[in-house]
Amino acid sequence: MPQTIWREIWILVGIAITSLVLGLITGRLFLIAAIGFGLYIFFTLRHLQRLRHWLRNRQQAEIPDAGGLWGDVFDEIRQLMKQTENREDRLNDMLTRFQSAAAAMPDAMVILSQESDIEWANPSAGRLFGIRYPRDAGTRLFNLLRDPDFVQYLQHGDYSELLEIDSPENSEIKLSIQVTPFGSLQKLVIGRDVTRLARLEQMRRHFVANVSHELRTPLTVLGGFVETLGHMDQIRMEDLKKYLATMQEQAVRMQRLVDDLLMLSKLETAAPRTHDETVDVTALLAGLKEQAELLSGEQHHVITVETDKSLRLLGSREELLSAFSNLVNNAVRYTPAGGRIALAWKAAPDGSACFSVSDTGEGIALEHVPHLTERFYRVDTARSRASGGTGLGLSIVKHVLLRHDARLDIESEPGVGSTFTCVFPTARARRVDHPVSGIA
Ligand SMILES: Nc1ncnc2c1ncn2[C@@H]1O[C@H](COP(=O)(O)OP(=O)(O)OP(=O)(O)O)[C@@H](O)[C@H]1O
Ligand SMILES: [Mg+2]
Structure with a gap:
């Protein structure tokens, strides 16, 4: 005791x-x-x-x-x-x-009573659902979130699948809704902003549709010829050569499309480079000029090159060559015969290094300019396709420049001409001991 x-x-x-x-x-x-x-x-x-x-x-x-x-x-x-x-x-x-963690959550969280009255909500619920706590405590959720799909989803009681709705606060925002029942018939409603994912998904769908569409034409042509040839008992050698030339043209077109797609995918998925080469752009220009003259052929464009021989560029030679040759090819293809094309490589007054291609071609209307670097975007689809274009060239240029911390400036006037300039930051420019500038 x-x-x-x-x-x-x-x-x-x-x-x-x-x-x-x-x-x-x-x-x-x-x-x-x-x-x-x-x-x-x-x-x-x-x-x-x-x-x-x-x-x-x-x-x-x-x-x-x-x-x-x-x-x-x-x-x-x-x-x-x-x-x-x-x-x-x-x-x-x-x-x-818990409250500070819930307040910091980017997802909207709402706790509902058995009758679907709001018991608690975090600040993100205000931004995404328009529910302010404590102001809306005790209010029936359906009075604030009236989307019929959501009302039906919540009442149905099967929450195994997520629901996607537009945010009542901003219809541009897409929300993914998840409901988790807990305690005595209460529910936790979580809304996640999936706008970016939805946009990516839409882009993916467009992309697949575009690729299929681009491949369909050459495949139809090839299939048609193969079928016709199969039904022919006799054929003149001359006709056969003509058919085969067209078939080869279509095969080349498909090959180009696949090559460009592979190049784009490589640029998008490749890890950032850790070792950059010091690229002699002046040397690249000599090759680019030859390539332009070859493409111009009978059209006799006047092609000039102005270059700062001592200016070098830190980057990937292969990627830069691909971007620059896309710009040069465009200039030749979209400039009428006899037009002038000027290639230039020099430093700007602010120290940045600029590669530019100017032409006296057809030019581009202002409303198209912001879309030019989108995949498969062409100003004149039929013409570009007819000339063998895939509409991926400027997309490749954009990705190469992104990987070099550079930007693409486009100046163009319909009927006068265009100038495409790749602007590289000062940090990527290098000087070597050579004559300062010259005309090649
Ligand atoms: N120098 C230019 N002058 C006028 N229009 C141009 C010029 N460069 C590009 N364009 C326009 O921009 C569009 C997109 O160019 P892009 O290089 O991406 O595709 P493409 O030339 O059609 O095909 P690809 O380059 O894949 O063979 C072209 O279809 C063309 O309408
Ligand atoms: Mg092109």
Whole structure:
């Protein structure tokens, strides 16, 4: 038995003995015993009353002090209180951390009651769902999110598949909705912004449709010829050569398309280069000029080159050559016979290094310029296709330049001509000991 119980027993025994002795002396045993035990009961009741008072006014009053058994009881209660306070502190701490984590979440989170009333929502729910907490607490969710698909989804109760809806705050934002039931028929609704993914998915679909469309024409032509030839019993050598030439043309076109697609995919997926070469662009220009003259053939374009021989470029020779030759090919293909094409490689006054191709060709209307680097974009689809274009050339240029921290500036005027300039940052320009500039 604890020591304090023994103390109480000794007090009671003490009261009994004292009452007996005093009662025997005074002859009023009963009265004295009643006074002694009465006092004991009075103090006990007083402690009980203090305890009751404290329990009722726990927030304001201090826990009472006492000795003996009551002191023990009060100490025990004090310890219990401390433990509860610590637990509460820890819980509050966790709650604060949870709330700050939920507030920092980019996803919208809403907790719904069994009746689909809003119990809690994080700040992102305001941006994506238009639900402000605590303003909308207690409001039925369907009053704020009225999308019929969403209402049906939430009421149906099968949440195995995610739902996609437009954000009621901004129809440009696409949301993926996930509902998780928990507790006593409550629900956690999570809305994730999937605009970027939806856009990528759309781009992918367009891309596949475009590639199929581009491949279909040459394949149809090839298939048609093969079928015709198969049905022929006799054929003149001259006709056969003509057919075969057309078939080869279509095969070359498909080959070009596949090569360009592979090049694009390589540029997009390749890791950033860790080692750049110092590319002698002046040397590249000599090859590019020859290539342009070959492509021009009978059209006799006037092709000039102006180059800063001491200016070199840090980058990938192969990628740069592919980009530059795309620009030069375009200039030749979209400039009428006899037109002028000027290739230039020089430093700009701000130190950046510029490769430019100017032509006196047909030019491009302003509204097309922002779209030129999109895959398969052509100003005149039929003409570009007829001349063997895949519509991927400038996309390749854009990706090569991106990998070289460079940009493509396009200046063009219909009927006057165009200038395509690749602007490389100063950090990629290098000087070597050579004559400063010259006309090649
Ligand atoms: N120098 C230019 N002058 C006029 N129009 C141009 C010029 N360069 C490009 N264009 C226009 O921009 C479009 C896109 O060019 P891009 O190089 O991406 O494709 P393409 O030349 O049609 O095909 P590819 O280069 O893949 O063979 C072209 O179809 C053409 O209409
Ligand atoms: Mg091109």
